Amino acid sequence: MEKTEENIEKINIETLQNMHPYDLSELFLKWDADERHVWMSRLSSQQLAEMFTYLEAEIALEFLNELDHDRQAQLIDLMEPDDARDLLSEMDEPDQEDILDKLESQDTISQLLSYDEDESGAHMTTDFVSLKPDMDVKAATKIVIARANEVETISRLFVVDEGGRFLGTVALKKLIKTKSPQSIQAIMEDYPSVLDTDPIEKTVHKMRDYSAFEMPVCNQAQILLGMIMMDDALDTYHEEATEDYEKLSALPEAQEEEHYARSALKRLPWLLILLVLSIPIAYITTFFEEVLVAVAVLAFFQPLILDAAGDVATQTLAVTLRILTKNPQKALKNGVKEVLTGVITGLIMGASAFVIAYFLARNMNSAQPLTLALVVGLSLWVTVIISPLLGVLIPVGIKKMGLDPAVASGPFITTLADLSSLLVFFGLATTMLGGV
């Protein structure tokens, strides 16, 4: 305790007050509970509220729980509605209800909580400056100045009609350069908008397309409900890219600075499932024991065919996962393209494998080097055509069933590609070399 007090006295309160909330959040992460307690009582509510929005929701909740519910509600009321929603959505039901009841912004936050996590509505801020088309620019400027402190941005102002329907936007830069008398209508620009129920991924892609720092969110009736800011879009982009990436390597959600034993525990379930999936492979191939005993060198070409099938399947999966996120309806059409790509790459890879296998087989003094090489080349061609099918149909199928396509991770597809490749390889071998 003494050490803590000493540490605290070393920090200048003024330094903290001028600090960027992100830097402050980094300090909070380093402090122990006693230090946090002292500073949470000394810093302004506004600064604390902002600091909390820079922490991950899970950690922010842990720190918030060191305060009573009234104080929690007070801080949450000072946050942007979307940040407040993020925190509340992570709380246990009783805590959430109790704190929600104490909030001034209760209605707004309840509205945001009614959206699913992946709907754009859940991520919008509902504080924005709206102007009417028939306003004069001078009156509009006054409104902007009056409301500047309550809203997240004034760079772009939103024009709505009497019914609250979104019409377009005015850039602040343009507004302040326009001389009165002039109506807002005259300087208004067309601007994209999204639906509150649109998937957030679709919205952030639209924001990137339009370089939109803020994206208006409307309901079906085109009533303006709020807007999504680009910093939230950047976060979503980051998470989405990370998810695709983790699916491709069957990695569980990664936490930095995680202990290796914990990493191991988190990765094990999938790795064990993949191991169990290998059993049918081992089991089914036993039916081909006869040909394998007769032509043992077949085993040496097994990795060559399995690797190629796995590589092609993973490439197709990578393309499919991306398309499923961005443009689901195109996934099947693209699948046809992937298979056609496989026909061509497979033909050339198969021909190359034929040559390689022929010389290796001769080198090993195999009985029928030409037939053996033909088995290898042909198997490779067929599997490089089948593998893309797996890489398309499985994730699309899983998604169609309403399940998370995360199950269709890279190693899972690779395992299935292995199974089909072995069947093709040993099947062809039995047919063409069986009598050896």
Place this chain on the structure above:
Amino acid sequence: MEKTEENIEKINIETLQNMHPYDLSELFLKWDADERHVWMSRLSSQQLAEMFTYLEAEIALEFLNELDHDRQAQLIDLMEPDDARDLLSEMDEPDQEDILDKLESQDTISQLLSYDEDESGAHMTTDFVSLKPDMDVKAATKIVIARANEVETISRLFVVDEGGRFLGTVALKKLIKTKSPQSIQAIMEDYPSVLDTDPIEKTVHKMRDYSAFEMPVCNQAQILLGMIMMDDALDTYHEEATEDYEKLSALPEAQEEEHYARSALKRLPWLLILLVLSIPIAYITTFFEEVLVAVAVLAFFQPLILDAAGDVATQTLAVTLRILTKNPQKALKNGVKEVLTGVITGLIMGASAFVIAYFLARNMNSAQPLTLALVVGLSLWVTVIISPLLGVLIPVGIKKMGLDPAVASGPFITTLADLSSLLVFFGLATTMLGGV
């Protein structure tokens, strides 16, 4: 030609004039050269210049080349400096020099062109409003209004001392709510900044951390040179995530709407290299022919061990690629963690494989089911420890050699993991079952 004119007359010029530049760029992509020609002469230079910045640089250049150099220079002068730089950097040397000579903003663009593509300086806009700390807020507001049209944003204003050194920022929202007399110094906030030579990846991660819509860029002497806007950061983020993703699946850079034959041609080189890499695997394993002929069932457990090794190697590679982008100095330290993770996952996977192999081997009436199961389990454990080493050392080594770690793609690491696994598996089998 007649069809073209008809099409053009159907489009209302006013509709085009009110259109968002992104939507206009989408139309340009659909039009043929004649239609483009007509509209490039009818639309305002400002609108055209903006539209060009929404096209990919390669395509923008193609369309720009339909105009003479004087007109090209005129349009480029109207673009933000970083957009102009992007276009010029893609031009052939003689074109670039000729157009650069015609630019009013020649000095600025030359300065930006002097940076490497991956340096933050290359992506900054050099137009920004700077204020002095001793200015009164009223004088500062006048400067902001006067310069609003020339700069990309006025949401955040940059405070510099007499020597141009960056001191902090003032939010416009705060500036317009502060009553005169009051100095800029008094309302200035601490704000992060980056160096012009900082890698752009590092900068965009910092922007995400700080939710910074604009990031000041300074030189070593802390002189403010420009700023990076969040929309450019979003693009960079997107490209970076895509690159990591493509490395993991050995996908060449993807183009949407690409013909399958072209996709096939682009993917073939790597796939063929991977095929050739399988030769040593086939070749080396021939040394173990003796044990394989004696214990043919070994071949059935081969995919099980190779798949597990490949999965673990890919997971480690995924983690390593991410760290190499974000935090290179931590890559090796993390490698140790990955290997320790392997020790644990391997132990449990090995034990599971032992049980599975024992029952399968008994089912197949193998001679020494217990020893065989021990070979399988032990091999799995060892390979799950070795594979992470490959997933760390190879990309880190390639990067240390100054080469692009893209060579260390997922399938490449998997192939190497296969090779080491086979050596372990057949090596152990020869030792423990050799005398069968």
